[in-house]
Amino acid sequence: MQDRHTRQVRRNRAALMDAAVRLVSERGTTALPVIDLSEAADVSRQLVYIQFGDRDALLVAAATDLVERELLPAAGDDSAPPRARLLAMARHFARHRPFYRAMLTGSCAFLMARSLNRLFGSLISTTGLRELFGDLDETTAEDLKALITGGTGAIVNDWLVDAADPLDPEELADRLLRLSTTLARSHPTLAATRGGLPR
Numbered sequence: 001m002q003d004r005h006t007r008q009v010r011r012n013r014a015a016l017m018d019a020a021v022r023l024v025s026e027r028g029t030t031a032l033p034v035i036d037l038s039e040a041a042d043v044s045r046q047l048v049y050i051q052f053g054d055r056d057a058l059l060v061a062a063a064t065d066l067v068e069r070e071l072l073p074a075a076g077d078d079s080a081p082p083r084a085r086l087l088a089m090a091r092h093f094a095r096h097r098p099f100y101r102a103m104l105t106g107s108c109a110f111l112m113a114r115s116l117n118r119l120f121g122s123l124i125s126t127t128g129l130r131e132l133f134g135d136l137d138e139t140t141a142e143d144l145k146a147l148i149t150g151g152t153g154a155i156v157n158d159w160l161v162d163a164a165d166p167l168d169p170e171e172l173a174d175r176l177l178r179l180s181t182t183l184a185r186s187h188p189t190l191a192a193t194r195g196g197l198p199r
Contacts, residue, residue, distance in 0.1 A: 008050070010050060011116030012041070012043050012047055012051065013051055015041035015042065015043060015130060016037060016038070016041040016043060016047070016048060016051065016052070016062075017058070017061060017062035017065050017066075018029075018041070018062075019037050019040035019041040020032075020037055020058055020059050020062035021062050021063075021066055021096075021099055023036060023037060023040055023042065023098050023164070024059065024062075024098075024102045024103065024106075025096070025098040025099040025102075026098075027102075028098055028101070028102050029102050029152065030055075030056070030059055030102050030103060030107050030108055032055065032105065033048075037055065037058065051083050055112060056107055056108035057111075059103060059106075059108050059112075060103075060108055060112055060115050063099070063100070063103055063112055063115065063116070064098070064115050064116075064119060066096065067092075067116070067119055068119075069090040070092055071089060071093075073149035074088040074091075074092060075088040075089055075092075075123075076088065082177060082180065083173055083174075083177050086172075086173040086176045086177055087169055087170065087173040089156075089173075090167075090172040090173045090176075091161075091169045091170075093143050093156060093160055093167075094166075094167040094168075094169045097160055097167060100160050100163055101160050104157050104160060105161060106163055113153060113157065116153055117146070117149045117150055117153050120149050120152065120153065121145050121146065121149040124145050124148060124149065126138070126141035126142065126145065129141050129144055129145060132183070132184055136137045148183070151179075152176060152179075155172075155175070155176065155179075156172070159172050
């Protein structure tokens with residue numbers, strides 16, 4: 001009985017997150033009534049509050065889920081060439097531009113940016129930063145990771161919100177690669193062998 005209940009909870013949660021991505025993308029706004037989200041997912045309105053607490057938490061969870069399901073696997077692991085990883089990221093955001101643009105300009109913009117920064121921060125290891133920048137204490141390494149992640153996020157956010165249609169993923173990937181290479185210039189051997197991306 002417990003397994004069936006757990007599966008139903010997961011199905012309802014997935015249905016709500018899928019409905020959130022679809023409706024935000026279609027309407028271009030995060031100002032969606034909870035009833036619209038629940039009806040699109042074919043669940044009760046109360047379930048949104050039980051599972052997520054409020055609409056904005058549902059929307060941010062949907063964005064995080066989208067990144068984890070589609071972007072992270074497409075970007076590959078550390079062995080993939082840096083430009084390929086950046087291009088996969090840019091293509092993902094371009095493909096889902098209406099959703100991310102609404103998320104980054106709507107009521108949950110702060111939560112969205114914070115969630116994405118946390119997610120992307122997990123892709124940068126403090127060991128990789130220490131290899132690039134020398135012996136850093138833990139606080140400085142974490143602060144540097146936050147700086148890199150936040151700066152990259154700001155560039156991607158501006159691109160998603162303000163760049164002309166159609167978005168050019170190649171241009172963004174090259175732009176971010178130039179920045180990471182510039183950061184790595186302090187250690188030429190690493191820049192040559194790893195494309196300058198701290199891992």
